Structures are given as structure tokens and as C-alpha cells.
Amino acid sequence: MDTLNAGSVSAMLPSAFPIVDKDWELADTYTLHFATDGAFDFDPGQMVMISQPGVGEVPISISSNPDVHDRMSLTIRGSGSVTRALGRLDYGDVVGIRGPYGTPWPLDTAIDQDLMIIAGGIGLAPLRSLIYRALARRSDFRNLTLLYGSRDPQSLLFERELHEWRGRFDMEVEITVDRSSPEWMGEVGLVTSLVDRARFSEADAVAMVCGPEIMMHFVGIALTDKGMHPDNIFFSMERNMKCGIGLCGHCQLGAEFLCKDGPVFSLSRIEPLMKVEEL
Amino acid sequence: MSTPGSLVDQLAATDFFSGMAENELELLARHAQATEHDAGVLILQRGRPASGFYLITEGRVALQLQTSRGALVVQTLGRGDVLGLSWLIAPRVWQFSAKALTPISSIHFETDALLEAAEQDVAIHDDLVSRFLGLMAKRLHSTRLQLLDLYQPAVYQGTDEWIR
Numbered sequence: 382m383d384t385l386n387a388g389s390v391s392a393m394l395p396s397a398f399p400i401v402d403k404d405w406e407l408a409d410t411y412t413l414h415f416a417t418d419g420a421f422d423f424d425p426g427q428m429v430m431i432s433q434p435g436v437g438e439v440p441i442s443i444s445s446n447p448d449v450h451d452r453m454s455l456t457i458r459g460s461g462s463v464t465r466a467l468g469r470l471d472y473g474d475v476v477g478i479r480g481p482y483g484t485p486w487p488l489d490t491a492i493d494q495d496l497m498i499i500a501g502g503i504g505l506a507p508l509r510s511l512i513y514r515a516l517a518r519r520s521d522f523r524n525l526t527l528l529y530g531s532r533d534p535q536s537l538l539f540e541r542e543l544h545e546w547r548g549r550f551d552m553e554v555e556i557t558v559d560r561s562s563p564e565w566m567g568e569v570g571l572v573t574s575l576v577d578r579a580r581f582s583e584a585d586a587v588a589m590v591c592g593p594e595i596m597m598h599f600v601g602i603a604l605t606d607k608g609m610h611p612d613n614i615f616f617s618m619e620r621n622m623k624c625g626i627g628l629c630g631h632c633q634l635g636a637e638f639l640c641k642d643g644p645v646f647s648l649s650r651i652e653p654l655m656k657v658e659e660l
Numbered sequence: 661m662s663t664p665g666s667l668v669d670q671l672a673a674t675d676f677f678s679g680m681a682e683n684e685l686e687l688l689a690r691h692a693q694a695t696e697h698d699a700g701v702l703i704l705q706r707g708r709p710a711s712g713f714y715l716i717t718e719g720r721v722a723l724q725l726q727t728s729r730g731a732l733v734v735q736t737l738g739r740g741d742v743l744g745l746s747w748l749i750a751p752r753v754w755q756f757s758a759k760a761l762t763p764i765s766s767i768h769f770e771t772d773a774l775l776e777a778a779e780q781d782v783a784i785h786d787d788l789v790s791r792f793l794g795l796m797a798k799r800l801h802s803t804r805l806q807l808l809d810l811y812q813p814a815v816y817q818g819t820d821e822w823i824r
């Protein structure tokens with residue numbers, strides 16, 4: 382698949398994109414919106430490299446609706462020097478963007494199956510574009526379920542969408558937090574507890590999971606304990622990426638280049654590598 | 661109320677009792693009773709003697725501790741979950757209170773008589789204890805992961821100021 386964008390000269394050359402809008406999602410997490418004039422197609426799960434001249438470049442998964450072709454959004458947590466610098470930008474500021482890169486969520490594998498989307502923390506951002514696409518193709522799937530684990534009620538991402546999705550009759554949304562507060566009336570516990578209680582047909586289900594690697598590891602165990610086959614469980618992996626096209630090796634995990642061969646992998650493919658300490 | 665026969669089938673279909681021998685399920689069913697609680701009711705009270713456990717069949721329960729910040733929920737339980745582990749371990753008093761967040765349907769097991777009967781059959785006793793140990797280990801494991809604060813990013817080492 383050619384993941385290069387129309388208009389890009391080279392896979393390594395960023396295009397200039399002005400910020401057309403910015404939302405603060407949480408105290409440390411923001412979404413930058415870009416106008417794309419229909420020239421930027423991507424599939425859910427893919428990422429871009431976003432850069433600020435003189436500061437640096439980071440890989441960020443695309444969080445916007447893939448079927449809205451004039452706008453692209455990136456949800457970013459300000460956790461390092463580049464992401465914090467990007468967070469200081471605002472309307473009209475220009476950043477460099479190249480991509481999209483990487484493998485998308487294999488949504489077609491879930492046709493006529495129960496589709497489980499499982500997110501932890503900021504992992505909901507790359508899954509939001511998948512949820513938009515899954516809802517656009519809703520009749521392709523049987524039960525559609527989102528299980529979302531967050532640190533605490535104050536850290537829930539995309540609250541407006543969570544309310545919208547929860548209000549639909551064709552989608553189940555279950556949310557849990559690790560730490561509650563007296564006003565929180567929802568679930569408290571690890572996201573794996575939601576897997577234990579979820580209603581799905583183990584033999585006819587596909588799960589797409591994104592969150593901290595250790596969380597995905599235990600979600601994988603919970604899903605396989607319920608009887609799901611590792612071929613039907615997909616993780617979005619994260620490592621320090623640099624070139625985005627499988628040349629530099631920064632994101633190499635065993636024989637896999639996460640930027641080119643991933644970031645989306647089946648559990649059966651990635652599990653042996655996840656078990657290697659310090660890899 | 662369920663008859664012991666239908667209760668055996670109902671228990672056998674749950675994850676927690678899955679694969680249990682028929683005679684053990686029958687023993688459990690003899691000490692079980694279907695129960696209902698309204699939303700808001702305290703099903704277990706911290707510090708009170710623990711002499712039973714519940715298998716939740718419908719609804720949601722909060723395990724909570726009263727603190728100076730109010731009642732803090734440490735875990736919620738729902739359909740298919742077992743509520744009540746303290747009956748197995750001395751001093752056999754509830755370590756947390758359990759409040760019904762919604763109307764609750766459950767099966768209550770009276771454990772004093774159940775343990776006494778199970779002690780007559782080593783295989784049943786060992787299987788029952790082993791299932792509860794497995795559940796305790798799973799909850800301990802989850803608690804450890806929750807304490808790791810997995811969703812927090814690594815501490816930023818830079819010196820630049822954040823903007824919010």
C-alpha cells in the first residue's frame with residue numbers, strides 16, 4: 382500500500398500545515414486540527430510524523446474521522462520536549478507533517494463478527510478514528526463494544542464523544558477508572574475486569590486494543606482466557622520512531638519495524654516479542 | 661426461589677464455578693439462596709462478621725471504604741463476579757463495605773455450614789479453597805497494576821515550562 386500522500390515530494394519531506402483549531406482535552410492533552418483540502422487520506426490506526434522546526438519531530442496517531450476529508454486531527458499528550466512545544470502552538474502556527482505511515486486497524490477481519498475496541502488512557506486517541514469508521518460501517522459488524530480504562534474520572538478523554546456513543550442503541554460503551562473519587566458513579570477497576578464481564582462471542586469476535594504495553598499484555602491474556610484466538614486480537618504498538626519508513630531502526634522490535642510493519646499487529650505475531658525482557 | 665436442580669445448572673454455567681464436579685455444585689446449591697437488594701443498600705458492612713459470599717447475577721456493587729474524603733470506591737463488581745472473600749480468612753470480618761449501585765440480583769452462599777460440610781470431603785474443600793485463592797490472586801494482581809499508575813506518562817526531565 383502506498384502510504385505517501387498526494388502532494389508529498391518524498392517520504393522524508395514534511396509538508397507545511399497551519400493549525401486551524403486547537404482543543405484542550407485534558408490538562409496535559411490537546412488536539413490540533415488541520416485543514417487538508419481533501420488531499421490527505423488515511424485509514425484508522427495510521428500515524429504521521431509531526432515536527433516543529435528547531436525543536437524536533439514525533440510520531441502521532443491520527444485521531445480524527447477518516448471519512449471527513451477536509452480536516453485531520455492529532456491528539457497529543459505533552460509528555461516530552463517536542464509534544465510540550467507543540468502544545469504551546471495555536472491557531473495559525475505552522476507545523477511540518479509527513480505521512481500517513483504504518484498499517485491500519487484491519488477492520489475487514491471483523492466483518493460479521495463482534496467488534497471489541499479496548500482502550501487504555503491516551504490509547505483512546507488512535508482508536509477514535511477507528512470508532513468513527515466502525516460506526517460508518519455499522520451494519521458490517523455484529524455487536525460493537527468499546528471498553529475504556531482510564532486513570533481517574535478527571536483523565537477521561539473525549540468525554541463528549543463517550544456520552545454520544547453511550548447514548549446509541551447500536552454500541553456498548555463501558556468505562557472504568559483505576560482511582561475513583563466520591564462523585565464518580567461508574568466502574569472502578571482494571572480494564573481487564575470489563576473484558577471479563579463483556580458480552581461477546583469468543584469464537585466470532587475481533588478485538589482492537591491500544592494503551593500502555595503492559596495493559597495490552599494483560600488485556601490479551603484476559604481475551605485469550607475467554608477463548609479468543611490470538612489471530613483475532615490486534616494491538617497498536619509504540620516505540621521511539623524516527624524515520625517512519627523502516628530505514629533507521631529506532632523503532633525496531635525484533636525483526637519488526639513498528640513504523641512500517643506496524644504499528645498494528647496481531648497478538649499472535651507480536652506476543653513472542655512482548656515476552657522478551659527489555660526488548 | 662430456584663430449586664437446587666436449576667441452581668446447579670445456573671452455577672455450572674458461570675465462569676467462577678465452571679468445570680466444578682456435580683457433587684460439589686449440589687453441595688453449594690444446598691447452601692445457596694437467591695437474593696435481591698435495592699439500589700443504595702449496604703450489602704456488606706466493614707468490620708461485621710463475614711459468613712457468606714454472593715455470586716452477582718445482575719447489577720453493580722461498589723466495594724468502598726469510608727474516609728475523611730467520603731466513601732471511596734476501591735472496586736466495582738458486576739454480573740458474574742463473586743462478592744465477599746473475607747469469610748475464608750481469619751478474623752473473618754468484612755474488610756470493605758459493599759453498596760448496591762443498582763438493584764442487585766445475586767445468589768447468596770452461607771459459608772459456615774458450607775465449610776463444615778466441605779470439610780467432610782477433602783476434594784471439595786480443596787477445590788473450593790483453590791477457586792477462591794485464584795480469585796484473590798487475580799484481584800491482588802489487578803490491584804498491583806492499578807497501583808502502577810500505568811496511564812501516567814513518564815516524568816518529564818526537561819526544564820521548559822508547560823503552558824497550562
